[in-house]
Amino acid sequence: MHRIEFTLNGERLELDVEDHMTLLELLRDRLGITSVKEGCGIGECGACTVLLDDKPIYSCLTLALKVRGRDVKTVEYLSLDGRLHPLQEAFIKRGAVQCGFCTPGMLLTAYSLIQSGKKVDEDTIREALSGNLCRCTGYIQILEAVKDVAHI
Amino acid sequence: MPVGKPIERLDALEKVLGAAKFGADIKREGMLYGVVVRSQKAHARIHHIDTSQAQMIPGVVKILSFRDIPGKNRFGVLRKDQPYLSEGYVRFLGDPILLVLAESERAAREAAASIRITYGELEGIFGPSSSALSNVKIHEDGNLLCQKKVIRGDIQKGFSTSDLVVENTYQTQFLDHAFLECEAGVGFLDELGRIVIISSTQNVHYKRKEVATLLALPEEKIRVIQATTGGGFGGKLDMTVEGYVALAVYHTKRPVMIRYTRSESMLANTKRHPLTISYKTGATKDGRLTAIQVRVVGDTGAYASYGEVVAQRAAVHASGPYEVPNVYVESLMYYTNNPPCGAMRGFGIPQMAFAHESQMDEIARLLGIDPLQIRLINGLKRGASTITGQRLTHSVGYIDTLKAIEPFWRDRRKGDWEGYGLGSMYYGIGNTGVPNPSSCYLTLREDGKIGFHLGACEIGQGSDTVLLQILLQTLSVGPEGVELIRADTDLSKDAGSTSASRQTYITGKAVQLAGEALKGYLEEKGFYRGRSLKEIYLEAKEEGRILFEGFFDPPTTPLDPQGQGIPYATYAFATHMTKVEIEPATMRCRVKKVIAAHDVGRAVNPVNIRGQIYGGIAMGIGLALMEEFVPGKTLNLNNYYVATIKDMPEVETILIEDPEPTGPYGAKGVGEPALIPQAASIVNAIRDATGMRILKLPCNFERLWLQRLSGGT
Amino acid sequence: MLPIFKCHTPKSKEEALSILTEEEKIKVLAGGTDLLVELQSGKKVENLLDITQVADLKWDPGSKAQIISPLNTHAEISGSAFIRENFPALFKACSLVGSPQIRNMGTIGGNIANASPAADSIPPLLIYDAELTLESKGGSRQMALASILEGPYRTGILNHELISSIYLKPLSGFREGYKRLTIRDSLALSRLSVAYAIRDDREMWHEIRLAIGSLTPIPFRAEGFERAIGGQRKDRGLLEGALTDLVNTVREMAGERPTHRFKIPILKELIREIFGVGDASR
Incomplete structure (x- = not known):
């Protein structure tokens, strides 16, 4: 113990x-x-x-x-402050959620990238999310959602 | 107008918050945990079971065997040939034997691991050809599960009038659904003493029936509710944890959870059928198909599950979306001692598309005709007949998918070790030539809302949202006026399974019809002139008219012994064009770009449809290049490779809307069509890049290199 | 579900080494990306020693020149400008390990001690002639990495020893890299890997370093190959001869294996590509 x-x-x-x-x-x-x-x-x-x-x-x-x-x-x-984080909003808007089982992990990984202060482009998003499997979405709308928040 | 709009998914909010409760997220006070003990042999008699050590483990409550089953120890969607718990004989590695119940999951798992079983091993059968020849009988009726045929025209004449005949044999692999959420569920007794099961599933009403039979109880004593379901793809159609949960609650009267680990899921869950497809195609020199002769031999594993459906569908769709006057298709399915194969997105058609699309490209190449052109020449059009003799009179958007792809196809620029390929498909929506109904009902409620009682299971594909859109469109009300009550056998009618891409089309129509019934009533009562639903409810209650039902069963006819008839009321059509790049040193194939054109009848929710197509492409990349389940060897996701975000190409989707008159607002379905042509387009692109015709999937670097070494084509 | 065990969490090296000496049945836990997989899959263990909170075993890559901490994660190594400049092959290999999560967890010391034939970091460490300091309560010893790799998942690190530092020799004037073969680009095991360093000009291969992983029971330095073409005039025939000898060495080390049917031709192609005489014929 x-x-x-x-x-x-x-x-x-x-x-x-x-x-x-x-x-x-x-x-x-x-x-x-x-x-x-x-x-x-x-x-x-x-x-x-x-x-x-x-x-x-x-x-x-x-x-x-x-x-x-x-x-x-x-x-x-x-969403501790009672409001959705822009990533959560973008996931909803882009249709990046299907069964939703990968969603919490996917959001956290994306959040960590966005918060890291690193330069974000499509390749860095793909790299960052490459340890989170999704069997439903084919990832494209997830990618779109993260791009929206990273303004690319 | 909600239909046609990218309405946000109903369940997305709770899912981004992490608040959705999946099967394993549900907790009940005093809950027991169950673990299924499974066979470690593929084909054996059980000589002895020693549970003495397990009984000593603190917290172990009960160890149940087949003797504890009060009703029938058999389940199966078509043929009830699968025991919940073995009766002394096991047919595959993973066949369930005992159910251990304990106060904690740890105690249950430790107890399960401590049980010693001695087996008398029997000769195993691990492929359909040995199954056909062997004297060993896996089931009493023999090893042949079924034989389906589609015969049309005169096959001899067809080949004799051909200028070219192409003949190849294609082979596909076992696949696991690899839904991210493993099977899980809880059960408990409600205040009336009924057994309630909340599980991750694709069909609550079917599961209630099976549980009632298992426990020899009337269906009214069982309630099945769908938990948020983390993907299904066909793998949660068969009984998974439900029977065990029910049996455990029956015996202990306590709440019980059973959740499979990934290893258990891979061991227990059904697989995609490996098919061996011998395909002979005849064509005239101007590229017109004259005949196909196809023999499909499948491995259904130890139990029937959806084997017959796959054999039937494979036969009916053998030609692909082309007109062929002379056809002889034979589709056989054999039992083996491999894991049971069941439903998986596309029911055999992704495998068939791999074969018929490879054949089309070979014919085009040998005749010197452009691959797109040969598809245009032979493609199904309005007025054409399918190989089952069904004349297509409406919603035949196949040629439109080709025309939509055409500019991209003409514009392709090929670099070294790059290639482009086409893959087309058609897919009958719903079950094959059998009644295939769906029901739903609406209620007027005291709170002034409309209760939307829906039996269809949302498994991530978005049916809740799409079906609500159809209802809102029909009723001309906003979402705030409707409360959805979903997939609860107490509170909804049987909508059939979430399978065969049928929910939008069939349940969608039932929803529309229920909506129209209610709308008529509301019109009569002045709702659209401003009367409130609360007021109308009071009147309706007095009249005894608070429930409005919708029912739809698509018009089909059974197939005759020659496989002729109208097996489906409507078909979806699609073409994918794929660009691949091969790494010359390693022969690793990467998919770089996909253009996907789909005739969906009517796009009820374009964002959802795009999501289905992207997901289908990801799964098609897996089928073509990476995924392979090897019985006894594939134990977890560390050696079962599904596509990651890095494997996804750039994708462009094109939606074609050739409305289906019997569908809700013209809609058909897209769930399976999204996947079906993808692997086919990849192998055709690999042929373009390397000159190598792939006959066996997956074509990973290992297979491609070996083929390159053996001289290429 | 993990088996039941006791986990020690020392704060200092001294404490860690004492526990290692006292406890007989104990395994060292660093990032856990290999060990916990084994334990999740049914392996049993009585004691674990979690060394990740041992302050004096940890420092940033580059802060002690070319001495790397065994607790440096793959992410720290592939995120270090010092490593990228001085040890580009190692940088590349660590940036490809598993997935971002695995790289945030897994350590270079763990990768060495686990001694998987497919470990991504080992071939580059071999080309930099990595030397390990192995410490125990009784003292310490310096060992070449190559000499402690004994077999698949087997090393010469004694039960009561810890890797306390990893020393690398930088190469100057070389072009260096790491290539590997996987079924997909993330979350994948290397099926074949090659770390290389080449000092050459238009005419000559002056000096060569080549290490190969996932082909033989342990990753190895292809010394025969290095000698055969190092210091020689660039010549396709010479390279092909050296490749033939290399393949023979592989067969001696690994015996005949079914996977060699495709791995050996791929190895040859990768090396031809690295040495600028790739065969793009089909």
């Missing part, structure tokens, strides 16, 4: 986690944040993506105890 203190969507949390608990399990099973999805359990699909210190990682391959002292963001963070 490890006592960890970390920030989740801007809020300080302190709790005990078992050694073998993954961050995915901590978020879904302990904290009820079911926006974080399990699609494969081995880091091959991206549905479990969360931001750790603002960088996308796979929460299925991350031990919960590793977030000690760090900052974790899930898709809920994007």
